[in-house]
Amino acid sequence: MSRVAEKLRQLRIDAGLLTGSSAGGHSSCVVPASRASASANPTVAREPPRLDVLRKLMRQREEPQPRKLDAPAGDEIAPGLRLVERTFNYEASATLVVPAMGDIAFDRRRLLCFDTETTGLAGGVGTRAFMIGVAAWKDGQLCVRQLYLTAIAGERAMLQMFAGWLSAETILVSYNGKSYDAPLLKGRLRLNRVSHRLAELPHIDWLHPTRRVYKEHLPNCKLSTIEREVLHIVREDDLPGSEAPAAWLSFLRGQSSVNLGRVLDHNRQDVITLMRLGDHLVSKLS
Amino acid sequence: MATLMSLANEPVVQDSASASVERLVERWASKYGDRITGYLRRPAQPAVTADFPSELSDELREALERRGIEALYSHQREAWDHVQRGEHVVVVTPTASGKTLCYNLPVIEGVRQAKAKALYLFPTKALAQDQVAELLELNAAGTLGLRAFTFDGDTPSDARQAIRIKGDIVVSNPDMLHQAILPHHTKWAQFFESLRYVVIDEVHTYRGVFGSHVANVIRRLRRVCAFYGVSPTFIFCSATIGNPKEHAEALLGEAVHAVTRSGAPCGERHVLLWNPPVINPDLGIRASARSQSMRLARHAIRAKMKTIVFAQSRLMVEVLTKYLKDVFDHDPRKPVRIRAYRGGYLPTERRETERALRAGQVDGVVSTSALELGVDIGALDVAILNGFPGSIAATWQRLGRAGRRLKPSLGILVASSQALDQYVVRHPEFFDSAPPEQARIAPDQLLIKLDHIRCAAFELPFLTGESFGDSPADDFLGVLAESGVLHHEGDRWDWIADSYPAGAVSLRSVADGNFVVVDRSDGRQTVIAEVDFSSAALTLYEGAIYMIQSSPFQVERLDWEGRKAFVTRTTADYYTDAIDYTKLKVLERFDGANAGRGTSHHGEVHVVRHVSGYKKIRFYSHENIGYGPVNLPDQELHTSALWWQLTQAVLEASFASRQDALDGFLGAAHALHTVASVRAMADGRDLQKAVGSGDAAWFATRDAKGRGQWREPDGQAGDPERADVFLPTLYLYDNFPGGMGLSEPLFRSARLLVREAMMLVESCDCTYGCPACIGPVSEADEDARATQRECAAAVLALLDA
Known part of the structure; x- marks a missing residue:
């Protein structure tokens, strides 16, 4: 010492x-x-x-060198950054009308459902996202892309990649993203000096419409509760979101990669649920 | 450049006021002459002014002229010239000398001409609000288009976003910068990118622990500024202290130009040092300062002088206000003449009192130190200080509350019976000639620095080899990585924990593992107080009576590891007082010198404080009604100290017995502790004293009669004559883990301290010794060959070179 x-x-x-x-x-x-x-x-x-x-x-x-673990999934696309892509069948109308977005029907392909996994809930610039999942629809298919860090050095590349997925046409979709995920990402983008259009894009946050509809009927309005009670989606072996930070840290420190795989599954289901919840609420509200 | 002239709106002398101040002083002198231990007169100073700088924009010049400002005081112009050269500046001029224009002029011009942003930091919210009000007035007087906002704990969250983006001048405090702005700096990106001036007022308050924290917050601020590519100019302001340039440079870590010559006019100042009359000459007991202050305040207010009384505590403010209101506000149909002002009042109430003071509607105000700082309260005639505020600098700051512009003013320092107070009033020459105290900080105090490196790593990752302050942070980063909050990867150290470190760091204390006090009365489970780790063993032992708002609670169980004390309400008619022993051991000697026939040293010590039991003391009668045992781990402290030693041979030649030498050392320790506290501008609590051997083989305490008692390391009383080696050591040490940088400068002036302590003991009015010189001595010891006071004087004489 x-x-x-x-x-x-x-x-x-x-x-x-x-x-x-x-x-x-x-x-x-x-x-x-x-x-x-x-x-x-x-x-x-x-x-x-x-x-x-x-x-x-x-x-x-x-100083002991941390053991290098095999990453649970995906391809390394930059040092410290991996990308996982999966595609699912998702039959749905090609256009939709969202009350909050005016009465004009818009192209479903513009929607980008996103969700982050972070190192915690403490807030401030020191909290970072180590995983960003997005889901986008095209021709009856839902394409889920997930970026995650295997080393802190990959953060800038991850943010650049994510920023590149946002086009001028994009409509962001999230659950509590307006007050949590988007500001957090904005902070990290600023810190890494990555330019982005996050602030300019329209953003549908389903948390508040969900609250309006279900507050009286459900014990709480957590995404997992809505999913189970309203959409009847059953998750198997789900890792609670609160355990995600520890799972990633354990991987980063070379201790175990098992739970990081479960975080990927959890995050993937979250962005898929976002698309389903949107369709459910649109039909319920219109 | 500077010309000597008086401004048209400032008559040079006001004869009537001058006459009434002198009449009052004469009346008191003839009636209570023996209570006045000193009378100082400071002559009036005419204004020294300078032209507006030619670069000043017409709009700003017009706004100033519309507020009646036709020229600058010389110090305002000097500050402007240096700031324009890009230098950091500290302005040190008296209360009400127009300090704010020193920074407002360059900032307003910067905002208007270069779209610059400025951050103002004040130690309190009230001062911040004052400042914004003043800026807005200046703004309204012209068409300057300034947007100035306060940003503090009261700022509603929906307003924060607008302030971050629109504010030209954001006025806040160091705690907000530390806990709310820096940890969210990306939200303030636009502000930081244009930040050109940082104004830090009242920097004399940033000393000791608080100042050491603030210096580190400034390091973090500059680190974040560097990230946004800016390097703002710092403008500091301070009340009079002995080392403004050095202090500002210690806070900033860079060269600072000091503006110390005030061009503002001031009236003649009369200052009286007032010692209450002696009631019991043997024990050195005097009438209370409170009764004297009240008498003086009544006389002054009846003589139609606007009067401010400074009290040392919030409780005393309430008591004194009641006494004055009983005299002057007994008729409810008439407007209120007496007001109280202190922390803890609602902001609206404080603003109302400030407004009434400025409007001259109040005849007497009683305040804590809350009005010592630059809150604008207009002109007062008389300032009465109920007790010495702890430093010469704070005394002048409070006295400065009386007498604005060229009006003559009167200040009275009324001494309490405490040692410091008595020292000051009995040495008017010291008071008159002493340079104001030096403000000291220790920005590299290890625990404080560790706290801020933790916060800084949260704000921006560290790179290997990166400096924080003057030296690389790597060792600290290693410690943080070990505890799991940082992740070390390549040459980067990144924050990785799920916590908000600034939330856990208070700028007002050295980090410690606080205890919470849990009230379990009536089956409840409520946290009712928090206690510093360092005082937990002295106040929260099982059986202790813990008092809150003067209601007693009894400690039933102390969970030391869990940092919890469980208490229940009680109706006990006694309070408890811990019996504790302090042992010191020298770990490392940094420096040493001869001190008379002995030596003085400076170095690192290991302090062990052991609480062995407690006394139960009945309220009012103060009789001892029982003892209880305490079984707690020792409190340890590694800190810095200075100490004095005399060899066995010298002591044997000079004292009849080892007991006398021991008494002498304890008395000398009391006197040295008093004069050192004055010199170090330290609270008595921050600097501690002890007498023992250099290797913790024994130590000395005072018994109930005030006699020295030799104690073995386990606390058992022993006989000094039976020890093989007798090398008593007198310690003064910093009462913080790691030290706060108090003891080294004290060691440098060790000779002066001994000389002043000698003066203190020799010139005391008491017979055997009293709290004002060598500490409480209950009664004369008939058997003693020499009085304790003589023993203390002998020890000091041997240490005097």
């Missing part, structure tokens, strides 16, 4: 931030050995609290 790191650990024990057990086995009542030895020689010259280059190199050498 470097001198600064060791000192910090000690001070955090002093401040009650670390308890004996979480501080690497040292009880808070015991003066650690290194400290005791320093006191045996109180005239030791004050060493600047910096590591010399050699010690730093040694420490880095000692």
Whole structure:
């Protein structure tokens, strides 16, 4: 441990931030050995609290290299970025009228259902999306594309790819995306200096229409509840969204890739459900 | 450039006011002459003005002229010239000297001519609102088209978006910058891309822990600015402190030009130092400061002088206001003459009081330090300070509340019985000549820096080798990666945790694992208070009476690991006081010097505080009605300290017994702690004292009579004569994990501290020793060969070079 790191650990024990057990086995009542030895020689010259280059190199050498795991699915399209594509049959009218978008019928191909999986709900620029799924309809088929990160270095490429999927014609479709996914992506796009048209595009967020219709009838308006109770979609072995951050971190740290595969399944179902929910609400509201 | 002239609207002398101030002082001097320990007069200063800079736009010049401003004061012009050269500037001039124009002029011109944006930071919301009001008035006086908004905790969320995009000048505070703006900087992208000025007012308040945090928030701000490709000019303002340039440079980490010569006029200032009369000469007990302040305030208000009384606590504000209202506001049909002002009042109520003060409708106002800062309250004649505010700088700041423009003013510092107060009023020459205190910060304090590197990593990823402050952050990043909040990949360190780190970092304290106090009365489970980790062992032991709003709760169970204390309401007629021992051990000696026949040192120490039990003390009678045991882990602290030592040989030659030497060390520690607290501009709590050996082999405390007691490391009383080695050590240490940079500058002035402590002890009026010099001594010890005061003086004399 470097001198600064060791000192910090000690001070955090002093401040009650670390308890004996979480501080690497040292009880808070015991003066650690290194400290005791320093006191045996109180005239030791004050060493600047910096590591010399050699010690730093040694420490880095000692750092265990994370095990490289096989990614659960898809192709690597840029360093640290993978793309998964699946196509599903989806028979539906080629045009539709959405009350919120005026009474004009528009081309279903313009809809881009999207959903992100993120490192958490804390908010602020430090929360990032590690997976973006989109679903678009064409000729009786629903094409689902999912981007996900296998290394943080892939973030910029992921955002560029996603930004490239947005055309001037695109209509965004989401569930709570207006207040959660879109602002989060905008922040990350800005941070990675990727230009985009996210702010200009029309955006249908089904959360509020759903609430209006079902608030009285269902215990809550979570997408999974609507899906089960209204659309009668049954998921098998679904990983709850709240466990997604841990699943990705576990993969990133070289511990396990199993749950990341389940996050992909979960996210894929979410964007498919978005298209179905739209059709359901359009028929219900019109 | 600067010319000497007086502005037309400022008559040089107002004879009637001058006469009434002098009449009041004469009356008091003849009646209470022995209570006035010092009388200082500061002469009036005429205005020094300068022309408007030629670059100033016509619109702004007209707006100024319409508000009656025909020329600039010399310091306003000096600030303008340096800011135009792209230099960072700190302006240090007295209250009401027109500091705000020093930054408003360049900012307004920048906004108008270059579409620049500016961020203003004030320590409090009230000051921020004042500032916006002033900007809008100036705006209204011309057609400047400025858009200035406050952005603080009260700003509604629907207004925030508009402020981020439309605000030319956003007025906020460091806490908001830290917790709401920087962690969401992408939402402020447009603002940051055009940010050209950052104005930070009242920087003298950013010292100690708070200042060290703010310096790190500024580091984060500049890091985010660099991301958006801007490098704003910083304009700082400060009340008078001893080291404005150095302090601003420590906050910013770059060279800053200091503007220190005020061109604003001011009237003659009369200052009285007032010591309440002695009631019990043996114990050094004096009449209360409160009774004296009230008497002075009544006289002043009856003499038709607008008066402000500063009290040290919110409670005291209420008490004093009641006493004055009982005299002056007993007739409900007449307009209110006395008002109170303090934190905790609703903003609307405070604005109303400020307005009434400016309009001259209030005859007396009682306030906490809330009115010490630059809130605009117009002209007052008399300032009465009920107790020494803790620093010379804050004293002048409060005294400065009386006397605007060229009117003569009167300030009275009324001393309480506390050591600091007594020191100051008994040394008028010190008060008169002492340079104002130096503001100190320790931006590289390890725990504080770690907190802000954590926040900074959330805001933007770090690259290996990237500096934060003066040095690379890598070691800190390694610690954060180890705890799982950062991910290290290639040469990048990215935030990876699901948390919002700024939310967990308070700028007002060193991070610690706070305890919550849970009330379980009547089967409830309510959190009623939070207690710092460092004071938990002293206040939350099982059996302790914990008081909130003066209602007593008893601690039933303390969950140390879970950081929770469970309490129930009680009707106990006693309170509890912990019995604690502090042991110090020197870990590392950084520097040393001779101190008379002994030595002084500076270095790192290990402090262990052990709470062994508690006393039960009955309310009102204060008698001790029992003891209880406490079984808690020791509190440890690794911090920096300065200490003094005298060798066994010197002590044996100078003292009749080791007991006398021990008493001397404890008394000297009290006196040195007092003078060091004044010098370091520190709260008594931030700097602590202790007496013991250098290796934690023994330590000394005072017993109930104030006599020194030798204690073994386990707290058992022992006999100093029986020890083989006798090397008493007197410590002053920073009471924060890792230290706050207080002790090193104190070590540099160690000689001066000893000299001042000697003066304090020698010139005290008491006989045996009192709280004002060597600490409380309950009674004369008949058997003692020397008084404790003589012992303390002897120790100090031996340390005096």
